[in-house]
Amino acid sequence: MDWRATSEDWLKRLAAPAEATAARVAARRELLLSAAALSVLFVLFGGLSIAAACLGLALLGAWAALFPTELGSGDQVIAKGHVESSGELWKHLIEGIPEPALILGPTGHILYVNASGHDLLGGGRIGLHFTSLSRDPELVAAVDTALETGRTTTVELQERVPVERRRSATVAGLGSQDGTLSSPALLITVRDLTEQDRLARMRADFVANASHELRTPLASLKGFVETLQGAAKDDPNARERFLRVMSEQADRMTRLIDDLLSLSRVEMREHLPPSERVDLEEALGHVVQALQPLAERTQTTLKLQPPAGGALVRGDRDELVQVFQNLIQNALKYGKQGGVVEVSISRRPGRLLVSVKDDGPGIAPQHLPRLTERFYRINVAASRERGGTGLGLAIVKHILNRHRGELEVQSAVGKGSTFTVDLPALA
Ligand SMILES: Nc1ncnc2c1ncn2[C@@H]1O[C@H](COP(=O)(O)OP(=O)(O)OP(=O)(O)O)[C@@H](O)[C@H]1O
Numbered sequence: 569m570d571w572r573a574t575s576e577d578w579l580k581r582l583a584a585p586a587e588a589t590a591a592r593v594a595a596r597r598e599l600l601l602s603a604a605a606l607s608v609l610f611v612l613f614g615g616l617s618i619a620a621a622c623l624g625l626a627l628l629g630a631w632a633a634l635f636p637t638e639l640g641s642g643d644q645v646i647a648k649g650h651v652e653s654s655g656e657l658w659k660h661l662i663e664g665i666p667e668p669a670l671i672l673g674p675t676g677h678i679l680y681v682n683a684s685g686h687d688l689l690g691g692g693r694i695g696l697h698f699t700s701l702s703r704d705p706e707l708v709a710a711v712d713t714a715l716e717t718g719r720t721t722t723v724e725l726q727e728r729v730p731v732e733r734r735r736s737a738t739v740a741g742l743g744s745q746d747g748t749l750s751s752p753a754l755l756i757t758v759r760d761l762t763e764q765d766r767l768a769r770m771r772a773d774f775v776a777n778a779s780h781e782l783r784t785p786l787a788s789l790k791g792f793v794e795t796l797q798g799a800a801k802d803d804p805n806a807r808e809r810f811l812r813v814m815s816e817q818a819d820r821m822t823r824l825i826d827d828l829l830s831l832s833r834v835e836m837r838e839h840l841p842p843s844e845r846v847d848l849e850e851a852l853g854h855v856v857q858a859l860q861p862l863a864e865r866t867q868t869t870l871k872l873q874p875p876a877g878g879a880l881v882r883g884d885r886d887e888l889v890q891v892f893q894n895l896i897q898n899a900l901k902y903g904k905q906g907g908v909v910e911v912s913i914s915r916r917p918g919r920l921l922v923s924v925k926d927d928g929p930g931i932a933p934q935h936l937p938r939l940t941e942r943f944y945r946i947n948v949a950a951s952r953e954r955g956g957t958g959l960g961l962a963i964v965k966h967i968l969n970r971h972r973g974e975l976e977v978q979s980a981v982g983k984g985s986t987f988t989v990d991l992p993a994l995a
């Protein structure tokens with residue numbers, strides 16, 4: 569965010585109460601004058617007691633004007649009972665800057681640090697020279713330039729310890745020095761670029777991962793085509809076998825592209841709240857029925873525990889079906905061969921919970937926070953073997969974000985896993 573824009577906002581916000589106070593002062597002066605004029609009129613025309621009351625009113629007005637309680641006049645600003653010199657308005661301004669910001673005096677000593685700056689730099693910096701924060705040569709040069717010429721410079725600060733961080737610092741001369749050591753001379757605002765770098769790296773990793781996932785089946789397809797054109801040209805058995813593998817590889821590429829498109833569609837609609845009324849019991853019944861053949865292949869018993877009472881949510885049925893499909897498919901794919909997968913719906917005040925519980929090998933704790941990352945798989949070969957692309961739980965996460973829902977995973981090695989979807993219930 570541009571700190572100058574924020575500063576302008578602050579100026580407007582500061583100006584508003586000052587204008588209101590000025591209007592109140594003017595009203596009091598008018599009251600005082602009218603009361604005085606009325607008392608003169610009543611004295612002239614004989615209403616002595618009314619004249620006395622008006623005089624009292626006039627005295628009250630004069631007192632109010634002389635001893636204001638919330639008055640903005642001269643160079644005093646009184647806000648919420650605090651008196652500050654308007655010469656310190658800049659403190660309010662830099663408090664309005666969302667980034668860490670500090671003000672230096674003409675000798676490079678720190679005069680003020682805003683609240684975000686306190687979080688970043690810790691308290692107790694006031695009065696220290698700015699080099700106690702960083703001796704970065706570029707920053708030191710930028711401060712010198714700004715003090716001498718008033719020029720604004722942005723420098724990049726690279727930190728390696730305690731954690732790697734990249735920040736940018738904008739050093740701006742304020743050009744308002746009055747020669748005293750306590751007059752603000754420089755404004756330094758700091759922006760953390762680490763998060764921005766992380767997002768750029770994630771984007772690059774995503775493209776690299778997607779390309780790699782597509783390249784593997786493509787390379788295999790190309791290899792089989794060459795074999796069929798050469799060595800296996802006249803071998804009907806080999807041709808049959810190779811064509812089957814080629815068809816599987818083509819299916820894998822189609823699945824990956826479908827998942828990538830699905831992820832991008834879901835991400836694009838994430839900010840649009842869904843509007844349909846979805847009956848979770850009906851949607852889950854449909855998914856459980858569709859996955860019975862997979863359960864039979866893995867000799868797993870797939871059970872649906874119906875809810876007590878209705879289970880309505882505001883949602884997008886197709887997307888919720890996709891969520892349950894992936895969770896139940898995962899339980900069948902990665903659970904115990906010949907085991908049991910239980911799907912149940914339960915209630916908490918205002919919420920509906922759908923749990924998918926398996927009795928498989930479970931998931932070690934270090935994997936749990938990363939499961940919803942794109943292409944993250946605990947065992948890549950095992951996932952590929954079962955036709956997985958590693959995008960299923962990433963899609964689940966985005967769909968649940970759109971539904972203001974959450975995904976909770978409880979698992980321990982050897983104890984199976986329970987994936988629970990928590991959605992706001994429709995009353
Ligand atoms: N119930 C489960 N038990 C054990 N591991 C699981 C379970 N569910 C998911 N996982 C692990 O989490 C990984 C990521 O799951 P995700 O659904 O995102 O991808 P996938 O199933 O491999 O591929 P896709 O869903 O795209 O077909 C899986 O590869 C698997 O290692």
Ligand SMILES: [Mg+2]
Nearest residue numbers: 894898960961
């Ligand atoms: Mg999956």
